[in-house]
Amino acid sequence: MNLPAIHARMRHAATVARLPLARGRWSGPAGGVAGRGTGSSIDFQDQRPYVAGDDPRHINWTASARTGFHTMKLYHEEVSPRVDLVVDMSASMFIAPAKAERTWELAYFCVESGIRQGGHLRIIRLGRSAGEAPAEVPLAAVLAHDWPTAEPVTAAPQLLADHLPRVPWRPGSLRILVSDLLDPSPPDAASTHLAARGGRALVIAPAAREERDPDWPDAVEFEDCESAARRRQIVDEHVRSRYAAAYRRHFALWREAALRRGIGFARIDAEGEFLAALRGDPLASGVVETMGG
Amino acid sequence: MSLFLANPWGLLALAAIPALLGIHALQQRSRRVRTSTLFLIEHAGRPPEGGLRLEWVRRSVPLLMQISASLALAWLLAEPQFVGRQSRQTVAVVLDASASMEAFRSPARQALGRSLRRLAGAAQNTDWRLLTTGPRQAPLYAGSDLDGLLAAVERWQPVLGTHDPTPALATAAGLTPGGRGMVVLVTDRPADVPGSVGVLAVGTPIDNVGFAGGDVVVEGDDARWRVVVTNPGERGQERTLRIRPPGAGASAGNAAGEAIAVRLEPGQTRMLEGGWPPGTDTLLFDLAPDAFTFDDSLALVRPRPRLVRVAIRFPGPTGGVIGRMLAAAPGVEIVADGGAADGIAGAGGTADIVVAPLGTPVDGAAVLIPDVGAEGDAAGPAPLDSSPVAAEDDPLVNDLGWGGLLSGAAVPLDDDPTDRPLLWKGPQPLALVRATRRPDGTAPESLLLAWDIAGSTAGRLPALVVLLTRFVERVRAGIDRPWAGNFLVDEAIAMPSAAGDRLTAVPLATAASGTVSPVPYRGRAPARPAVFSVGPPGAEPRLRGATQAADARESDFRAATTLDTLEGLRHEARVKQAIADPWVPAWLALVAVALAIAWGWPAWRSARARSPSTTA
Numbered sequence: 002m003n004l005p006a007i008h009a010r011m012r013h014a015a016t017v018a019r020l021p022l023a024r025g026r027w028s029g030p031a032g033g034v035a036g037r038g039t040g041s042s043i044d045f046q047d048q049r050p051y052v053a054g055d056d057p058r059h060i061n062w063t064a065s066a067r068t069g070f071h072t073m074k075l076y077h078e079e080v081s082p083r084v085d086l087v088v089d090m091s092a093s094m095f096i097a098p099a100k101a102e103r104t105w106e107l108a109y110f111c112v113e114s115g116i117r118q119g120g121h122l123r124i125i126r127l128g129r130s131a132g133e134a135p136a137e138v139p140l141a142a143v144l145a146h147d148w149p150t151a152e153p154v155t156a157a158p159q160l161l162a163d164h165l166p167r168v169p170w171r172p173g174s175l176r177i178l179v180s181d182l183l184d185p186s187p188p189d190a191a192s193t194h195l196a197a198r199g200g201r202a203l204v205i206a207p208a209a210r211e212e213r214d215p216d217w218p219d220a221v222e223f224e225d226c227e228s229a230a231r232r233r234q235i236v237d238e239h240v241r242s243r244y245a246a247a248y249r250r251h252f253a254l255w256r257e258a259a260l261r262r263g264i265g266f267a268r269i270d271a272e273g274e275f276l277a278a279l280r281g282d283p284l285a286s287g288v289v290e291t292m293g294g
Numbered sequence: 295m296s297l298f299l300a301n302p303w304g305l306l307a308l309a310a311i312p313a314l315l316g317i318h319a320l321q322q323r324s325r326r327v328r329t330s331t332l333f334l335i336e337h338a339g340r341p342p343e344g345g346l347r348l349e350w351v352r353r354s355v356p357l358l359m360q361i362s363a364s365l366a367l368a369w370l371l372a373e374p375q376f377v378g379r380q381s382r383q384t385v386a387v388v389l390d391a392s393a394s395m396e397a398f399r400s401p402a403r404q405a406l407g408r409s410l411r412r413l414a415g416a417a418q419n420t421d422w423r424l425l426t427t428g429p430r431q432a433p434l435y436a437g438s439d440l441d442g443l444l445a446a447v448e449r450w451q452p453v454l455g456t457h458d459p460t461p462a463l464a465t466a467a468g469l470t471p472g473g474r475g476m477v478v479l480v481t482d483r484p485a486d487v488p489g490s491v492g493v494l495a496v497g498t499p500i501d502n503v504g505f506a507g508g509d510v511v512v513e514g515d516d517a518r519w520r521v522v523v524t525n526p527g528e529r530g531q532e533r534t535l536r537i538r539p540p541g542a543g544a545s546a547g548n549a550a551g552e553a554i555a556v557r558l559e560p561g562q563t564r565m566l567e568g569g570w571p572p573g574t575d576t577l578l579f580d581l582a583p584d585a586f587t588f589d590d591s592l593a594l595v596r597p598r599p600r601l602v603r604v605a606i607r608f609p610g611p612t613g614g615v616i617g618r619m620l621a622a623a624p625g626v627e628i629v630a631d632g633g634a635a636d637g638i639a640g641a642g643g644t645a646d647i648v649v650a651p652l653g654t655p656v657d658g659a660a661v662l663i664p665d666v667g668a669e670g671d672a673a674g675p676a677p678l679d680s681s682p683v684a685a686e687d688d689p690l691v692n693d694l695g696w697g698g699l700l701s702g703a704a705v706p707l708d709d710d711p712t713d714r715p716l717l718w719k720g721p722q723p724l725a726l727v728r729a730t731r732r733p734d735g736t737a738p739e740s741l742l743l744a745w746d747i748a749g750s751t752a753g754r755l756p757a758l759v760v761l762l763t764r765f766v767e768r769v770r771a772g773i774d775r776p777w778a779g780n781f782l783v784d785e786a787i788a789m790p791s792a793a794g795d796r797l798t799a800v801p802l803a804t805a806a807s808g809t810v811s812p813v814p815y816r817g818r819a820p821a822r823p824a825v826f827s828v829g830p831p832g833a834e835p836r837l838r839g840a841t842q843a844a845d846a847r848e849s850d851f852r853a854a855t856t857l858d859t860l861e862g863l864r865h866e867a868r869v870k871q872a873i874a875d876p877w878v879p880a881w882l883a884l885v886a887v888a889l890a891i892a893w894g895w896p897a898w899r900s901a902r903a904r905s906p907s908t909t910a
Contacts, residue, residue: 181330185333212329212331218327224332225328225329225330230332234335240335243338243339248334
C-alpha cells in the first residue's frame with residue numbers, strides 16, 4: 002500500500018473536510034480551540050464577583066462602578082484538544098484492497114485533520130492478537146508512515162468489547178475509533194468505554210462491498226481472516242438473505258448503541274473516491290464536517 | 295401388471311448422471327473464501343449434515359433438473375412395457391429324444407429351469423407343454439405348473455437315434471396359436487430349425503467310447519459273438535471291456551473271460567469277436583463307463599430262429615421254381631410233407647406254408663398255383679397275354695416292378711369274400727391273398743398266383759421272389775414257437791396276436807441283479823438297451839431278445855455345443871404381450887421442462903443476486 006500517496010491525498014482532503022473539533026469544548030494544553038474552562042482568550046464567557054487572587058487586569062471596572070463590588074470578566078479557555086485516534090489494525094480491516102486503502106485514508110485523514118485543527122494527537126494501534134494490548138504509535142512514526150501492519154493469525158482473537166477498555170483514553174479527549182466493527186462483541190458493551198471519562202467519541206466504520214454484498218459461490222469453505230477458523234457452508238438464497246439480515250442488524254445495533262451514548266457513528270463505503278464517500282453517512286451523521294460548514 | 299424394458303440399452307442414458315455429477319463437481323468445487331464476517335455467517339445457516347458435496351448436490355437446482363431429465367430420458371429410451379394381468383402365453387418345450395441327450399439330462403434340466411422361469415415372465419399366465427421329438431412318443435406334460443414340467447423332464451429318458459425333429463416342432467407350433475407363445479427345442483447340438491423356434495442347446499464335446507453294434511453268428515452248433523466298439527472323438531481312448539453272463543458282477547472277471555483292454559485311436563472303430571460260451575444264452579458286454587453311458591453296455595442273446603417250414607406239394611418245374619424262391623428267403627426250411635393225408639393243405643402237418651395247386655383245400659398258410667399241366671393242355675403253354683400287369687396298394691407288392699412278367703392270361707378264380715387282389719392282368723386278378731377262417735377264429739392267409747409260372751418269366755423275376763419273401767415273413771409273424779434274437783432299440787417285432795402277452799425288459803445296468811415288472815407288449819422292442827422277453831404271464835416266453843443302440847451317430851459328441859437363442863424369443867413374446875408406457879408424452883415434457891430450468895436457472899439467479907443493496 003502506498004502510504005505516502007494516501008497521506009498526501011488526505012492532507013488535501015483535510016482542507017475540504019474536517020473532524021468536528023470546532024464545535025464543543027475540549028480539554029487539553031493551551032491552544033487555539035475553545036476549551037471547557039476559563040482562559041485568556043478574547044471570547045467573553047461570564048462574569049463573577051472578584052475573589053482574592055484574581056488577576057486584577059480582568060476586573061470589569063464599569064460594572065464595579067455601577068454596583069460597588071468588584072466584578073471579574075471571565076473569558077473562554079483556548080486549548081489544544083486531545084484527540085485519541087484508535088485505529089483497528091485487525092486483519093479484517095485489510096481483507097480487501099479497497100477496504101485496506103480506506104482504512105489508511107481514514108487514519109491519515111483523522112491525523113491530518115487533527116493536526117490542522119491544533120489537536121493534541123495520540124494514535125493507538127488496536128490489534129486483536131491474544132494478549133496484545135493497545136499500543137500507541139508515535140506521531141512521528143505515523144507521519145513517517147512507519148506502521149506495524151502485519152497482524153498475525155491467532156486462534157482466539159480478542160473481542161472489541163474486551164479490548165477497548167484497555168485503551169488509555171485521555172480525559173475529555175475526542176475519541177475516534179476507526180474500525181469495521183466486524184466482531185461478535187455486543188455493541189452496547191463495546192461502546193460503553195468510548196464515551197467514558199468525559200470524552201466525546203466518533204466511530205467511523207469502513208464497509209467493503211465484499212462484506213455487504215458478498216458474491217460467494219454455492220459451496221464455500223469460509224476461513225476467518227483473523228482466527229483461521231473454517232466453516233463449510235452451502236450458500237443458497239436462504240443463507241444469503243439471512244446473512245444480509247444479520248449484517249444489517251449488526252450495524253443497526255451499533256448505530257443504536259452509539260446514538261444512546263451520544264457517539265457519532267458513521268459507516269463509509271470502502272469503494273469510491275474518499276471525499277465522495279465522506280459526503281455520505283459521515284457527513285450526514287456529523288462525524289465529519291465540511292470546512293466552513 | 296409387471297414391467298420390463300424393451301430396449302435395456304436405453305439405460306445407458308443413466309451414465310449421464312455420474313458424468314453430470316462430475317462436471318458439476320468440477321464446476322462447483324467448493325472454494326475457500328477468507329472472510330471477516332464468519333460470526334455473521336454462523337447465524338445465517340447450519341453447516342451441511344451430509345457433507346458439503348452432498349448438500350450441494352441436494353440443493354443444486356440445475357443439477358437436480360439435469361438428473362431428472364437424464365432419468366426421464368433413460369426411461370424413455372429403455373421403452374418400458376407393461377404386461378397386463380390377463381396376458382397368457384403357451385410355451386411348448388420339445389425335448390430332443392436322441393440318445394445323446396442322455397449325457398446332458400442334468401444340465402438340460404437346470405438350463406430349462408433357468409430359461410423357462412425367465413420365459414414365464416413374458417406373460418402373467420403361462421401354459422406349459424412338454425413334448426419330445428420322438429415320432430411315437432406321447433406329450434410328457436401339459437399344464438400351468440412349471441415345476442410339474444421340470445419333474446417330467448426329470449423322468450424323461452432319451453433313447454432314439456438321429457431323427458428329424460421337424461414334425462415334432464410343427465406339432466409344438468400348433469400348440470401355440472396366434473403367436474401367443476413360443477416353441478423351445480432342447481437339444482445338445484446345433485439344430486436347423488425355423489426362426490420362430492428357440493434353441494436351448496446344452497451339449498459339450500465329451501470323450502466317448504461305446505458299442506456301435508453287435509451280433510451273433512451261428513454256424514451249426516457253434517456260435518461266435520461280434521461287437522463293434524468305436525471312438526468317434528478326437529483323442530485316443532483306452533477302455534476295459536468285460537464280458538459276463540447275466541447275474542455275474544460287472545466289476546469282476548467272469549465265466550466268459552477276463553477283462554479285455556481296448557485301445558482306440560481317434561475316429562477308430564474296432565470289431566471284437568469271440569466264441570460263444572456253451573450253455574449260455576445271453577452275454578453282457580460292459581465298457582468302462584464314461585459320460586455317455588447309453589452305449590457303454592451291450593447285450594447279445596444266442597439267436598434261436600423262428601424257422602418257417604415250407605412243404606412243396608406241387609410236382610414238376612413249377613413247384614421247383616416256387617420252392618427255390620421260398621428257400622431263398624432267410625429262415626425257411628423245406629420240409630417233407632407229412633400232413634397231407636386228409637388232402638387238406640396245412641392241416642395237421644408240420645409245415646407252416648404249403649405250396650399246392652389251386653383248388654386244393656387249405657387250412658393254413660399256402661401258396662396256391664394253377665396246375666396247368668394237370669389240365670392236359672396238349673397244345674403246350676398258353677399264348678402270352680400282352681395286357682399290362684397292374685399292382686394294388688398292398689404291403690406285399692408295394693414298390694415292386696412287374697413289367698418283366700410275361701405270361702399267359704390269368705387263370706380264372708372263383709370269388710371269395712376274403713380275397714384281396716394284389717396284381718391284375720386286364721380284368722382278371724393275377725395274384726391275390728385269400729383268408730381261410732378257422733373255427734378258433736384265426737384266419738391264415740394263402741397267396742394265390744393265378745398264372746402259369748413255368749410258362750412265364752416269373753422264374754427270373756425278382757419281384758416274385760420279394761413277394762414270396764414278404765409272404766413268408768407275414769407267415770413267420772404268426773408262428774407261435776419260442777425264438778430268440780437281437781434287435782435294435784424300439785424295433786418293431788412281429789409276433790402272433792396275443793392280447794395277453796407281457797414284455798419283461800431288464801435294463802443292462804440292472805441285468806445283474808434287478809427284477810422288473812412286466813408291462814403289456816406293444817409290438818416293439820424296449821426303447822433302451824436291455825435284455826427282454828415276451829410271453830404270456832407265468833409261461834415260457836415266446837421271445838427272448840436283447841436290444842442295442844440303433845444309431846452310432848449318437849455316440850459322436852464332436853458337434854455337441856451350448857447355445858441359447860431364447861432371449862430373443864422371450865423379448866419378442868413380451869413385446870407381443872405388453873403395452874407401451876402411456877405416459878411417454880409426460881416424460882418428454884418433463885425432459886423439456888427440466889432442461890429448460892437447468893438452462894435458465896443460473897441466469898435467473900444471477901439477475902436476482904444483482905438486486906441493489908446499500909450500506910445499512
